[in-house]
Amino acid sequence: MTAEAPAAPALSYGRLLPVTVHFDDLDALGLLHNARYPVMVERAWTALWNDQGFLAYEGDWEAAGDFCNAVKELRISYEAPINRPGEYAVHLWLERLGNTAVTYGFRFCSADGALTYAHGTRVLVRLDAATLRPTPWSDRFRAVGRELLRSRD
Template sequence: MSVEPRRPVHPVPYGELVPVTVHFDDLDALGMLHNARYPLLVERAWTAYWHDRGYGFDGDWAAAGDMCNVIKEVQVSYERPLTRPGHYAAHLWIERLGRTGLTYGFRLCSADGTETYARGHRVLVRVDPQALRPTPWSDRARATAAELLRPQEAAEADAA
């Protein structure tokens, strides 16, 4: 697992900016970030975010707790091409926190958060490692996730 280096990032009105790095070999034949790399960079940012808060996975699903989850849905909208390797950020937040599922929102953006290259969401469901059926998030995970909940007024402004 590759963890991005920590650098100071600019504040955002909600959520958190997590640094990500685009490498030359992430670009496609047209010199743009390959479409499959956007969700990969966001996944790495989420992994770093949760890892920094004491969550991880060492190969034992029974001991993974809240990290034993599956992706139900991913949606990405590509806003503009990203054409250069370098330092960028993933703006991360939580749209909805349910009993067994949660919806992450994200933007892949410039390091300061001012330019957006792609945005989207991902729905996760926590599962029991033996039954592979939905199971509730722990109180600890709910408290950690609640720190990133997007305010309702921000969601309404973006929808307008």
């Protein structure tokens, strides 16, 4: 399969993070397995937050702070197949930053961001470690999050 991926607009918002597709990420047809896209997007988000000084979860939900969260919704649309291992990228941004929830936007794309293979959104809810009920994001998270918001202009 050698379908051309649709072109994407120039990157004017969010961040582009590199990801590597390995041979064992491909399915029996030689295509990137559909379940691998969300895993690689998750890894890209983790790298982005780590680069912003937020440490990864290390076994203590109380200490995890903003990383004590749960996925409420995940939507993904597959536009064109990835049919070979190599270097790609994930374009990340925030669609919405609420009091206790955030909507992430993402595109799985070529390494330069020009071609889109898949895109979607994921809604996360911040949880209180003791009660597992929604709780507000920290001021620090919100400050970094505002920088990632996609402009509505």
